[in-house]
Amino acid sequence: MSRFARGNLGRRGRAKLLAASVFLGAAGSATLMPHVVQAQTYRFSAVEVTGNQRVDASTILSYAGIARGEAVSAARLNDAYQAIAASGLFERVELVPRGNTLVISVTEYPTINRIAFEGNSRIKDDDLATIIQSKSRRVYSPSMAEADAAAIVAAYEQQGRLAASVTPKIIRRSENRVDLAFEIVEGAVVEIERISFVGNRAYSEGRLRRALGTKQAGILRRIIRSDTFIADRIEFDKQVLRDFYTSRGFVDFQVLSVAPELTRNRDGYLLTFTIREGQQFRFGQITTVSDLAEVDADEFQRAANIRPGQVYSPLAVENTIARMERLATRKGLNFIRVEPRVVRNDRDLTLDIEFAVTRGPRMFVERIDIEGNATTLDRVVRHQFRTVEGDPFNPREIRESADRIRALGFFSRADVTAREGSAPDQMVVNVDVEEQPTGSLSFGLSYSEVDGPGAAIAFTETNFLGRGQLLSFRIDTGTDNSTSRLVFAEPAFLGRDVRFRFSALYAETDGRFNSRFDTRQIEISPSLQFPLSESSRLELRYTLGESNIRRYEGNAQIIQDDADRGALTTSKIGYSYSYDSRRNGLDPNSGIRLEFNQDFAGLGGDLEFIETTALIGAQTMVWNEEITLRAEFEGGVLSMLGNQDSRLLDRYFLNGKIRGFEGNGIGPRDLSTPDNEALGGTMFAVARFEAEFPLGLPEEYGIKGGLFADVGSVWNLDNNLSGVDDSFSLRSAVGVSIYWNTPIGPLRFNFSEAVKKKDYDRTQNFDLTISTRF
Template structure:
């Protein structure tokens, strides 16, 4: 009985549901039939309220023709089409017999745009972001989009809580003033950058790689301690490049987390990385897959040796060398592909550089866009290929890198697309120009010369030709110098740099009892002679004069003063070798300079002047400590008598712990005990820079140094009254290096070890810190 009653109850419930569904379906069908059954035929369409928009334009949006039978649904579609045109605030369609009345209210015209509440971003910068413009139709959608763009600009500046509210003020003649009311909020800085998963390199070392920085004491000037998402993506790439160049081929940035602090006033950024193992090069050899091509010739250009830490830069360098050799042998369309064999047990990578024949593809043309100031030829000369040459993808990438290295463009990209035929390509070069000129006003301070004024102007893209133009002056309490320089980097259309330098300088230092005046004109030419070597040749015409010599000065100085102004005409050369950037070891580099000048081509002076410089540095202890060694030396050999004091070497700055002119030959018989300098100098400096247990955001690190050297030898020692023998001086000391927006400052505290009675020690000096 219960089962029967349950079945009956379910049947009744099902019947009710079916009855309700049927009634709903019936109501929908009736409504649809009624709506569709209601139709209109309009012989006249009357438009009201339009001022700027033509009637024909409104009719086109409506899509209703005279005499056409129109349903109520079609009228609704016409209403939506007119409203969605974005030209009207409101739209109304009123059927009145055989007449359709369309009433519209047009959006007003923007009279002016005002920006209020902004202090950190200027009006001009904000207006440049907007799509809304005066004398254009106001659109609420566009205004909201503009507000979002302004908010994004503030987020890029680290002000994530900034709000922008657009509003309008109605004026006569259907015009409005569009106002963007901005609440800027405060800057949300990056309080801490940390890493997880790093074992071989400390957080401190990895933070130095990143473009993003922690907030420091100069946060108002640096501007890189705010959270910018695009900058984080860039940091991930440079972090990968850092590890790859050190042999960590499996390195990954797993994720980057950014969290707001509890007070919501700063970001905490954490890079989660996986370092992997460090690999070295194993066997490296060239393999030819082209008949009649001797692979031994290509083996000779491989400069990678087994056991060296793996680096992608080394691979690219060898490929470039091999492809260049192939061109020299007249082999076109040759491609070099590195085939890598991995040995996880020994942690080595064997490289086979396979020499193959690539597809026969030619360059049809090179199209350049984006350069409004820079001439096309400045960009084109960075390509080693021209129209009609065989296409080489690697050469295109390297050309783009050379364009970016010019420093004239914010960005430069070179992309390839198919040309007019399958065997040709078109190279599209897209550049974004940036400001290349600078005008600097500043003050400088030197512990020896005091406070000075510096003004300088430099243009690196003069008249869009890629030429460099500079001039300026630098003064201190006792010295002044005026400089002018011009350089053409591609003289005669070749990799030949032509330069002209003009200089006028006066000195009246407190470390000497005379004044000097120098005027110099020097044209020069420089060109590469090897992968890391460059040779420069020059001519110099110089006039120098020693004046205001005191009566109680050294007889050598008095003689030079009596000689008056002398003309020196000389030719010279300089050779420079620098692998600090292009070397296989990213932690070490060498800089070598050797120059000689021969005077005697006319003028009043005849001598040979030789100067040499060798500097090397490397990073140790997981790159926490930088070791540096510098060796310098110079000699002047005269052919016409005694050397002049302005030609001899003073040794200033070569050995810390001594005042300028504080060591070397000195005339002790003169009342002023003048330093008279020497014909030869030599110095060696050994330095170590290391971190200090201070908050990293202070930008302060430590250093230690040991200097040794001397200045000696005179053509005339005044009958033996001047000691010009080789007497070594030396000093040790500690340094504090402070990275500031004005430049890296170095505070040196020195203690002379080897010192003569007549030397003048200096226990402290302040200078700009340099690597070499």
């Protein structure tokens, strides 16, 4: 941009100057008109407008409001000046009486030729252009330019750059045009150096800091944006603290104040939350009452999933109310409402809950209006409602539907409200949403304990064609393998609460097992999943696949026999039952997870077998939620049918299931071969125990420690030959872990030592994995 003299248009200073010129002009006219009896009163037979180019003279006269022949005082002239100047159309305004003629002289604001941003690097020009109101080919307005500068500063404040400043400047061009430039000084990010708490007794500062969305500045501060000071986020954090404490029984919890304080160098904030915890309450007596003849209070009482002595949780109360109201719906009882009545017992710190089953007002859902969904189809949003037009109106169900809409992840904003419809007993539900991107294309590096380093490319769309469907395609390449996987999922199959999923897999390995042979696998699998209860799911599936072993170069007769069988087809049906207590939200610190799977092969294909696997896991947090304890038990059995022998590709190797050993490092082996080649087993059982705890490092580093102990075994072969050891023998390993939450994902470094092993087992003292949470 060429450089001309730049200047700020100070409107307030011009107003004072021009107002003075009006009065000076009026005084001069009074000396030239001695016949006027009262020097401050004028009558104009004509009004002349000069200097206007785009604005009509009639428009200017309408702003002035002075009629011909009307008696006009000096104060009225000043009012006329103020009205014209306030229109925002003129850079200069003068009202000069000349005898019987009032001359209104104006200079119009120039037209904006172009808009430029200078000094910005953190926010792009295109993004800044959407923030400001000034536009090219429109009239320049100093007040609007100042407002635009303030809006740009606010955008930088959202990024934690509180020292940002923006100065609007103009460059004069020909034909009454200007270039508008915003000179931006972005400033440094003002980080949160320290978050502290006053008044906390039950939980440490570290535990409370982990619950907040705002984080302290850490070693990855240039990547993690949650460590910047954003005022709006503080209100969110206050609500997070309230939810944290109330879900743990602290019903009197209060955030008394939040005090942000700038450091001495003004480059960081010290954030202090002053809180009042109060006492922790537990559930006392749980009763159900009703004055409705058609309601059996005892039956509704059995629907309550709260037990006396449990720590009080509002979510548990809400879940019980929802269960009771669903029970009423199943029994054909409409307009039933359940009201919780709480009795506080300060002496023993309990809350007695009485669920009163009453009849609510007779109101119906007239219609559901959906707005803002430019991409997502209406039916995707409507499926989140358990009610339709004409059903009884239930405010609780509407709130739950709003939560389900937000949980889709398709919208950046989703507001669900209800208003009166065409009649007092008719309600209209309004859904106002704002779309957000739902697709992603990622490239990255990966590491697997079995396959080593590799690269990956993945495309995922969670709202395919606006239908709420999932479409995912991923290609992984490792040192000795490549895998391609396609997944499609419809969460509302045939308009019901049934999830349909289709997956396709193609995988090849080059020396996957001891670098002795290659494998190829092709597989497709459609499945249906539906809920059985609040905490359990059932999946039905069918799998059709083909796999084979190629180019075997080893000496194990069992593996050679598998290779000689060539490519075999597997056709199987199966089911999976899963239970997760965390879904009901009764205890935020503990959870139980159960999985049971069975597959039956033999519906066509070359193989006949029954495969059964099971897993049960539990987690709890102790010592004021500073230490997390986990335990998992897992096992599986592969039972071949029709006098068939199992194949190496179908057997278990415990890769990734027990630490301290290499991939294929334990289990049955052919001891007659030079390398004691691994064969896998048809049975396995594993128990894993671990504890995760803080190391005393600053929480912003995201580093925690852990201890673990694994014990298990894989055994049994149905085609045993001489020289093969497939006996049951426990292996165990202990070790320490380092957990590190990084922007690329939670990493886990395991340092292990095998305690119990076989002489031919292959141990591994270190591995790096992507950490998974219970």
